[in-house]
Amino acid sequence: ISLLQDEHELARIVADMPWSKIDVNGxxxxxxRIRRQIERIENDPELGQLQxxxxxxxxxxxxxxxxxxxxxxxxxxxxHAVQAEQAWLDAYGNDDFDDATLSSMVSNLLADAYENCFGASVRAQDRPKLIAGLFDHESETPFHTRALRNIVRIARTRIQEIDARSNQLRADTERIMDDYLNNHSTDDNTVMASVEDYRYFLDELDELNMLVTRAATDEEYANSVKKLYMSFQQxxxxxxxxxxxxxxxxxxxxxxxxxxQFGPQGGRLSLDVTFSPIDRQFETTLSRILSKLEDWTRNASDNPTExxxxxxxxxxxxxxxxxxxxKIHDTNGIKAYxxxxxxxxxxxxxYAIVHHDNAPDERISSTGGKSGGALQELTSFVYGAALIYLLGGDLTARPTYTTLFLDEALIKADGRYTKRALAVLPRLGFQIIVSAPESKTAEILNVANRAYVAYKDPSTDNSYLQELDSETITQDETQPTTAPAKPTTEA
Known part of the structure; x- marks a missing residue:
């Protein structure tokens, strides 16, 4: 390209130059001269050396x-390695681990598994880079995840080997125990050939050793004091x-x-309790003996005299x-505490407290002086809540299906108390079935979903049930007094 440009420039100059100014020979x-000079320079040995x-x-x-x-x-x-290693140290470098908490077998197993994660080809100076992930390829699992999987695999294999060995030793031991029981044990089956009962065998052996000892040993005294101390603490x-x-x-x-709602004013019922204090001398004696046994445990448990x-x-x-x-007397299976x-x-x-919004709270500490209806409402509240607590399973649930049968339970209550007593139990989640004489059906029908009348025919002694509805009630009320009497009834 340079040669063509030079030729083009030369052609342009020659084209505009008059022939009188062209010195071809010169x-x-x-x-x-220039070619000779170039040849002399090229043939110069110093130039070759410089080249x-x-x-x-x-x-x-x-x-x-x-x-x-x-x-x-x-x-x-x-x-990049320094940054990656520093990030790893910031994330995990402050975690302290005490290797002394592990057994030597577990510690050696983990150490071998960790060393196995690097391989023989990795140099010691390259381990930090490997841990930091500098050698990981794109989309490859990080080194710490691969190392953890390898450790888990080795540890799981070791656990399986130990479990197999343990099962083998267990089977051998229980076979020997079973042979011993077949040869020496009685027929009461009080002892089982199971490794799980090993600790109970040791306890019974200790008790047998104490039974055959004529005089109480120092070890037996120390064991008794420890048990007394634990019992007193409990x-x-x-x-x-x-x-x-x-x-x-x-x-x-x-x-x-x-x-x-409770009572005629629609209050809120809650139960409370007061406790009389424990006898002062009893508490003082317990505190004194606990203090002495604590001092013995710390300072004198190895001293037979103390x-x-x-x-x-x-x-x-x-x-x-x-x-x-x-002072506790057991009579016919009922303990009088x-x-x-x-x-x-x-x-x-x-006692019970009835809370009112616009009136002072009422304290009920005795059932004396109250009518049968008032007592019926109180027991409906208390028994209903107690049954919910016992049958509901927890504090957030109610029984999924619970029926209460009340056999002439409201015959002494007037109409107001009967309605309130029967209304609280369904709200607590119970299905109520009430049997009552005909004289009490008026109050019950006001809150009942269904009602049935039991008829008995004196001539045949057969009884049957008939659902009581509004038409039946109207018909009974409008019948003339001269109509034939129906069979005896009970609601």
Missing amino acids: LREQET TELKQLNQQATAENRNQYQAEDDLDKAQ LNRALRTDEENIKEQLNRINSMLKGQ TRNAFNNCETFVNRLHNELD GARNLDPRVRSSF
């Missing part, structure tokens, strides 16, 4: 440029929590009574407990 001489050095320098420059590009690429990868906790448990049960029952003293110190409080338990300090029900006093 230009040919000048061309000859060789230039070629070497160009090759060296090419190699250095290649090294530069490789260094820049290594630098970029190193910076008793102390029960004394603090039993009252709260009773109040919690009342709260659950009261939650069933919310939204139900252990026997601690055991003897428990005698006074144990006798008090025997006196409390002797008299352990006042042990059972909060003996110290409890229950």
Whole structure:
């Protein structure tokens, strides 16, 4: 292209130049001089040396440029590795793990599984890059996920091997136990050839050893004091929590009574309880013995003399407990609770509160002086809520199907109380079936969905039911007094 441009430029100059200014011979001489000069320069040995050095320098420059590009690429990868490793450290580097909490077998298994994740071809200096994911290909599972799967696989295989070995040892052991039972055990089947019962065998062995010991050993004294201490602690906790448990049960029952109107003024009924305090001397004695046993546990459990003293110190409080338990009398399977300090029900006093919006609250602590209707409404509320609590399964559900049969339960209640007593039970989720004499049917029919009359024919002694509807009631009311009497009826 340059040659063509030069020729084009020369042609343009020659085209506009007059012939008088063209010195062909001079230009040919000048061309000859220039060619000779070029040949002299090209034949100069120093120029050849310089060209060789230039070629070497160009090759060296090419190699250095290649090294530069490789260094820049290594630098970029190193910076990326540092960033990835720092991100990994920020995410997981603060997690502390105490290897001492694992057994040596488990620790060695995990260490071998972890080492197996790298392979023999990975150099030690490349492990951080592998962990950080620098060697992962696109859409490849991250290294930590692959490592975790490998550890899980190895651990699962090891667990399966241990389970197989355990099952084999279990079968061998139970076979030996069964052979022993066949040869030496009685026919009462009180002992089973099962590894699950191993701890019970050890307990019975300890008890047998104590039975054959003529004198109580120091170990037996220490074991007895420990059991007494645990029992006294359990008793102390029960004394603090039993009252709260009773109040919690009342709260659950009261939650069933919310939204139900009670009494002629439409109040809200709730139940409450008060407890008399535990005997002060009983509490003081329990606190004192617990303090002594706690001091023995901390400082003197290995001292046989102190252990026997601690055991003897428990005698006074144990006798008090025997006196409390002797007050409980069991007659025909019904226990008359008299352990006042042990059972909060003996110290409890229950009462009901009727809350009114526009009147003072009413406290019901006795059923004396109340009519049969008022008592019927009170028992309907209390029994209904209690049955919901017992049958509903929890505090949020009601029985899916629960029927209450009331056999002449409202014969002493007047009409107002009868309606209120029968209205609360269906609202609590019960289906009510009431049997009542004919004199009480008027109040019941006002709240009943269906009514039936039981007829008995005196001539045949046969009875049958007939549904009672409005037409039947109107017909009965409009019949003349001279009409033949119907058979005896009961609603």
